[in-house]
Amino acid sequence: MTASRIQRWALTLAAYECTIVYKKGSLNGNADGLSRLPLKTNVEKTPTPGDTILLMEHLATTPVDAKQIQKWTRKDTILSLVLRYILNGWPSKCPGEDIRPYYIRKNELCSEDGCILWGRRVIIPQPGREAMLNELHQGHPGITRMKSLARSYIWWPGMDNDLELTVINCYSCQENRKLPAEAPLHPWEYPSHPWSRIPIDFAGPFMNKSFLIMVDAYSKWIDIHVMNSTTSEATMAKLQQTFETHGLCDLIISDNGAAFTSKEFDDYVKSNGIEHRTSVPWHPASNGCADRAVQSFKEARYEENQRRNCPGKVEPFSFQPQTTTGLAPSELLMKRKLKSRLDLVFSKYREASSHGRDNKNKNIITTRNL
Ligand SMILES: [Zn+2]
Numbered sequence: 001m002t003a004s005r006i007q008r009w010a011l012t013l014a015a016y017e018c019t020i021v022y023k024k025g026s027l028n029g030n031a032d033g034l035s036r037l038p039l040k041t042n043v044e045k046t047p048t049p050g051d052t053i054l055l056m057e058h059l060a061t062t063p064v065d066a067k068q069i070q071k072w073t074r075k076d077t078i079l080s081l082v083l084r085y086i087l088n089g090w091p092s093k094c095p096g097e098d099i100r101p102y103y104i105r106k107n108e109l110c111s112e113d114g115c116i117l118w119g120r121r122v123i124i125p126q127p128g129r130e131a132m133l134n135e136l137h138q139g140h141p142g143i144t145r146m147k148s149l150a151r152s153y154i155w156w157p158g159m160d161n162d163l164e165l166t167v168i169n170c171y172s173c174q175e176n177r178k179l180p181a182e183a184p185l186h187p188w189e190y191p192s193h194p195w196s197r198i199p200i201d202f203a204g205p206f207m208n209k210s211f212l213i214m215v216d217a218y219s220k221w222i223d224i225h226v227m228n229s230t231t232s233e234a235t236m237a238k239l240q241q242t243f244e245t246h247g248l249c250d251l252i253i254s255d256n257g258a259a260f261t262s263k264e265f266d267d268y269v270k271s272n273g274i275e276h277r278t279s280v281p282w283h284p285a286s287n288g289c290a291d292r293a294v295q296s297f298k299e300a301r302y303e304e305n306q307r308r309n310c311p312g313k314v315e316p317f318s319f320q321p322q323t324t325t326g327l328a329p330s331e332l333l334m335k336r337k338l339k340s341r342l343d344l345v346f347s348k349y350r351e352a353s354s355h356g357r358d359n360k361n362k363n364i365i366t367t368r369n370l
Contacts, residue, residue, distance in 0.1 A: 101157035
């Protein structure tokens with residue numbers, strides 16, 4: 001594994017909040033990480049501790065870290081002065097040209113944890129700027145999207161200019177300019193509405209069955225279909241079932257598996273006006289939703305089902321709030337909480353009030369809302 005590839009992974013992973021848990025290689029059911037990049041020979045060895053340690057070191061030094069920004073801000077001659085002005089008050093006249101970009105924004109600046117914020121945007125000190133530009137440039141999203149992503153998170157004087165220079169000096173970005181519709185997804189982007197971007201993937205086979213997993217990138221709603229075969233035809237039939245419930249989506253993302261790259265599949269998505277993109281092996285974030293869903297599905301359901309010896313019993317697990325959105329998938333997708341078997345513990349009275357049918361008691365706080 002090359003250092004540059006590890007670094008690229010580390011930057012991609014920096015967009016997520018990760019909990020790293022050691023898992024013995026033989027117990028790790030996540031076979032799908034390599035499904036887009038199959039190896040000719042089986043690798044029997046688990047990653048060496050050296051690789052893991054190196055990756056963790058890269059994560060710890062990722063430039064999006066607030067602690068590092070705080071340290072740089074303190075060491076930066078201009079920013080440390082700006083920080084002092086924010087805390088102790090600004091002079092009546094601008095003290096120098098270097099300070100001017102901050103002085104004209106003085107009423108909109110504040111400090112938080114030793115970092116300086118302009119509105120909601122963190123001001124990145126000089127040593128972190130190049131790394132931030134690289135991070136925004138990841139996936140070559142083009143100047144417009146890079147600027148709009150940057151404006152949601154960060155700022156420094158002349159940032160727009162630096163972003164433009166990055167794009168001008170990048171061959172891939174210049175190539176993509178001719179084909180704006182082909183610009184790839186950026187892992188930071190969140191869809192603007194439910195049921196728009198749907199990563200799909202197969203899990204299994206286990207229990208002699210394969211499973212088609214579809215995830216709504218907006219709500220994290222997961223649809224799972226038991227598959228007797230993984231042909232394009234069978235896949236399209238299951239997609240059709242889901243689309244009849246939720247309607248058509250705008251974009252499907254899959255790996256380069258045979259079922260997704262056939263002409264029939266291509267015709268099917270095109271005839272429904274759905275855009276289809278296949279993820280590339282070195283850009284796993286583009287299909288990360290599906291990978292994560294496959295992993296959760298395997299861990300939560302497969303092991304449970306195996307224990308209970310009831311293969312094939314698959315339930316949608318869209319009841320629990322997701323860490324990324326803080327809401328249950330159904331609340332984002334359907335604007336309501338789904339009744340689960342757990343709701344059976346509530347009395348009819350409480351259930352009625354929680355659904356708003358009993359107006360007299362609508363102010364009663366039900367435990368399901370807590
Ligand atoms: Zn580029």
